[in-house]
Amino acid sequence: MYKYDTYDQQMVDTRVAEFRDQVERRLAGKLTEDQFKPLRLMNGLYLQLHAYMLRVAVPYGTLNSEQMRMLAHIARKYDRDYGHFTTRQNIQYNWIKLEDAPDILADLATVEMHAIQTSGNCIRNISSDQYAGAAADEVVDPRPYAELLRQWSSFHPEFSFLPRKFKFAVIAADEDRAAMRLHDIGIQIVKNDAGEIGARYYAGGGMGRTPMIAPLIRDFVPIAELIGYAEAILRVYNRYGRRDNKYKARIKILVHEMGAEQFIAEVEEEYKHIEGLNLDAPAAELERIVAHFADPAFADGLSDEIDRSDPDFAVWLDQNTHPHKQPGYAIAVISLKPTGGIPGDASSAQIDLMADLAEQYSFDELRVTHAQNIVLPHVKKADLYAIWQTLDAAGLATPNLDLISDIIACPGLDYCSLANARSIPVAQKIAKRFADIDRQKELGELKLKISGCINACGHHHAGHIGILGVDRKGTENYQLLLGGSGAEDVSLAKITGPGFDEDGIIDAVEKVTDVYLGAREEGERFVDTYRRVGIDPFKEALYG
Amino acid sequence: MADILRFRDDEAHEEPAVTLDAFLDQSNATAVRLEDGEDARKLIPYLDRLALIEIGFSAFGDGRGYSAARILREHGYTGELRAQGDVLIDQIAFMRRCGFDSLAPEKPLDPADAENALARWDAVYQKAADDRQPIWAKRHA
Amino acid sequence: MNILTGNDLKTGDVVWWTGEAWSRHVSDAAEMGETAPDVMAREIAARAVSDCYLVDAERTADGILPAHIKEKIRATGPTVRPDLKLAPADPAAGNWVI
Numbered sequence: 001m002y003k004y005d006t007y008d009q010q011m012v013d014t015r016v017a018e019f020r021d022q023v024e025r026r027l028a029g030k031l032t033e034d035q036f037k038p039l040r041l042m043n044g045l046y047l048q049l050h051a052y053m054l055r056v057a058v059p060y061g062t063l064n065s066e067q068m069r070m071l072a073h074i075a076r077k078y079d080r081d082y083g084h085f086t087t088r089q090n091i092q093y094n095w096i097k098l099e100d101a102p103d104i105l106a107d108l109a110t111v112e113m114h115a116i117q118t119s120g121n122c123i124r125n126i127s128s129d130q131y132a133g134a135a136a137d138e139v140v141d142p143r144p145y146a147e148l149l150r151q152w153s154s155f156h157p158e159f160s161f162l163p164r165k166f167k168f169a170v171i172a173a174d175e176d177r178a179a180m181r182l183h184d185i186g187i188q189i190v191k192n193d194a195g196e197i198g199a200r201y202y203a204g205g206g207m208g209r210t211p212m213i214a215p216l217i218r219d220f221v222p223i224a225e226l227i228g229y230a231e232a233i234l235r236v237y238n239r240y241g242r243r244d245n246k247y248k249a250r251i252k253i254l255v256h257e258m259g260a261e262q263f264i265a266e267v268e269e270e271y272k273h274i275e276g277l278n279l280d281a282p283a284a285e286l287e288r289i290v291a292h293f294a295d296p297a298f299a300d301g302l303s304d305e306i307d308r309s310d311p312d313f314a315v316w317l318d319q320n321t322h323p324h325k326q327p328g329y330a331i332a333v334i335s336l337k338p339t340g341g342i343p344g345d346a347s348s349a350q351i352d353l354m355a356d357l358a359e360q361y362s363f364d365e366l367r368v369t370h371a372q373n374i375v376l377p378h379v380k381k382a383d384l385y386a387i388w389q390t391l392d393a394a395g396l397a398t399p400n401l402d403l404i405s406d407i408i409a410c411p412g413l414d415y416c417s418l419a420n421a422r423s424i425p426v427a428q429k430i431a432k433r434f435a436d437i438d439r440q441k442e443l444g445e446l447k448l449k450i451s452g453c454i455n456a457c458g459h460h461h462a463g464h465i466g467i468l469g470v471d472r473k474g475t476e477n478y479q480l481l482l483g484g485s486g487a488e489d490v491s492l493a494k495i496t497g498p499g500f501d502e503d504g505i506i507d508a509v510e511k512v513t514d515v516y517l518g519a520r521e522e523g524e525r526f527v528d529t530y531r532r533v534g535i536d537p538f539k540e541a542l543y544g
Numbered sequence: 545m546a547d548i549l550r551f552r553d554d555e556a557h558e559e560p561a562v563t564l565d566a567f568l569d570q571s572n573a574t575a576v577r578l579e580d581g582e583d584a585r586k587l588i589p590y591l592d593r594l595a596l597i598e599i600g601f602s603a604f605g606d607g608r609g610y611s612a613a614r615i616l617r618e619h620g621y622t623g624e625l626r627a628q629g630d631v632l633i634d635q636i637a638f639m640r641r642c643g644f645d646s647l648a649p650e651k652p653l654d655p656a657d658a659e660n661a662l663a664r665w666d667a668v669y670q671k672a673a674d675d676r677q678p679i680w681a682k683r684h685a
Numbered sequence: 686m687n688i689l690t691g692n693d694l695k696t697g698d699v700v701w702w703t704g705e706a707w708s709r710h711v712s713d714a715a716e717m718g719e720t721a722p723d724v725m726a727r728e729i730a731a732r733a734v735s736d737c738y739l740v741d742a743e744r745t746a747d748g749i750l751p752a753h754i755k756e757k758i759r760a761t762g763p764t765v766r767p768d769l770k771l772a773p774a775d776p777a778a779g780n781w782v783i
Contacts, residue, residue, distance in 0.1 A: 007667055007679045018664055022634065027695070030654065033735050038605060039634055047735060049759050052697035080769055099695045121605065151669045151679070157641035158614055158672065161607025227670075238611045277618060279671050281680035288683065342765055413755060414763035424765045474753060
């Protein structure tokens with residue numbers, strides 16, 4: 001993974017000093033809250049329902065054991081002993097004090113971490129495929145390109161006061177494991193017929209209040225023009241994105257209102273001009289970054305044999321591991337969705353444990369997934385049983401990857417000042433209702449996503465089953481949506497009808513899974529059956 | 545209005561800035577003012593006779609002026625480029641990078657804070673309208 | 686009744702105006718009456734709180750109860766982490782939230 005050079009280290013250190021100065025000026029009264037707020041947001045510090053919340057960046061979801069241990073340390077020293085992994089591969093702490101924030105950033109900087117631009121109207125964390133560098137289906141590892149974009153977008157002088165936030169996702173496989181089409185810019189790294197690497201650029205996707213799938217902007221941007229092309233899109237957005245209405249300010253609204261064709265024309269026109277400015281780094285810089293992502297020293301000739309005699313281990317093995325490109329190795333997924341637990345939360349002890357496992361078994365590397373789980377990307381199959389035993393003892397071995405209890409949930413009204421309804425209790429109740437693992441396996445792949453308000457941080461638009469919490473005359477109410485997907489078969493979920501109360505929504509979820517079981521054909525997932533039979537049989541079961 | 549911070553050696557331009565519409569009507573103005581969102585590209589044919597372009601920032605969170613400034617510099621404008629309005633300490637380093645060489649804040653800037661802000665960043669990650677070499681260029685010099 | 690709430694600027698703690706000072710306990714909150722605009726302006730200028738706003742509430746046998754569920758949760762803590770509630774030792778604290 002990427003290692004800072006002295007320039008990178010100096011930049012994060014300078015940023016810490018800058019923020020420390022900004023906090024001092026705020027506390028001294030030189031900055032009003034209105035003036036200070038964008039500055040603290042650009043350092044990941046929100047004011048939330050109970051306290052300040054700090055969102056620490058995990059660039060493209062990749063970190064090592066030393067960094068993981070620092071995250072545990074921060075939870076213990078400055079917070080309440082736990083952290084929350086997010087749908088953008090970051091981590092959040094919910095009980096931060098403003099007066100501690102500069103010290104926290106200083107601690108993070110000692111392990112090449114930061115909270116730069118994890119909030120604010122600027123370019124945010126660049127997300128990527130959690131199996132990058134390990135999966136067999138990728139064209140190249142997408143993360144060097146994400147790193148190039150990360151550096152380019154950090155402290156960008158033209159794009160730090162955009163109409164609204166801006167999110168990139170970068171993948172390099174046809175299977176989309178990063179919900180790429182639902183980002184402001186989505187990039188698929190591809191090879192053309194001549195074997196040259198380039199970027200397939202999409203723009204104008206997003207969830208939130210008005211979900212949209214990003215249209216294709218250009219099929220092949222030569223990799224040497226990756227940054228220049230991004231600049232062209234950002235400049236068009238900065239100049240023309242709406243600033244009159246916060247809820248109409250994302251690039252997806254601009255693309256929609258202009259029409260994709262006209263938007264593309266604007267971008268290409270801008271790019272004709274930008275192309276001549278030589279904004280892209282030379283090939284040597286990409287090579288320098290790529291070298292950091294070279295394969296670890298995999299052993300050759302390892303056996304693919306695994307002893308399955310422990311039945312609980314076998315269940316976990318079948319559900320929570322993914323094929324690795326190197327024979328004898330596997331990708332292991334650590335579930336942060338124990339039955340009845342809080343999706344994405346991990347205690348400092350659990351975080352330390354995962355660090356230890358990575359160091360011992362996974363070439364010192366971990367990934368955060370946008371589904372709020374943790375990945376050990378490079379494990380020997382021979383080590384899987386020992387890993388599972390350790391995870392099981394720590395409550396981290398729930399074998400539910402991509403099953404109904406592997407729920408994506410935003411923090412909701414329990415934590416978030418934007419929320420209208422609680423999401424975590426709903427997730428807990430659903431997981432308990434479907435606790436029987438055999439029942440979950442019977443249902444198969446079922447991506448259930450819960451948002452506590454229409455900002456959609458729980459990605460409910462992209463759920464096979466999506467739940468949206470709303471405020472109905474001061475009471476929490478839950479709408480049920482069906483048929484969304486954030487994968488390469490991207491689609492937006494559709495609302496079924498009137499909402500349900502907190503108990504009713506659990507029953508509603510059960511009813512639609514029953515409809516699926518009754519109607520499905522061989523090999524169909526829930527979302528496949530829904531797409532074949534349509535919404536009516538589900539509505540019938542829900543509303544009679 | 546508070547003092548103007550100027551980073552140029554030449555004499556300050558005396559002639560007041562006219563609005564964009566007025567400028568495009570007139571043939572002899574040498575100073576023009578753009579409001580947020582007005583199209584800087586309309587000035588491209590006239591850059592060599594402009595001595596001062598002032599860009600208004602009605603609210604510090606409205607970042608359109610940064611693009612306007614860079615566009616003007618990219619097209620070869622060498623005259624004075626002034627940021628006027630809600631210009632605060634924590635934006636001036638970005639403004640300098642986008643090509644502004646004078647700042648006219650509505651409220652006075654603390655001189656020590658301004659000096660700190662402008663001197664803070666030893667290195668930069670990307671090319672902009674200033675002549676600072678980005679880190680990637682230094683790495684492969 | 687109308688009570689005033691904010692977040693302590695330095696710590697982020699949820700606080701309630703008692704009439705004289707900021708308290709972390711909603712049951713110390715005072716009816717604001719006409720005094721709200723002056724108090725708000727003064728406390729923001731004094732940098733005691735980052736911001737503050739009025740909240741609808743009622744006095745009950747169990748203390749002061751904010752009207753809206755969001756403010757109830759804000760007053761007591763996340764419903765899914767009883768150990769992180771403002772009064773974790775009190776099993777009855779916040780029962781009236783839901």
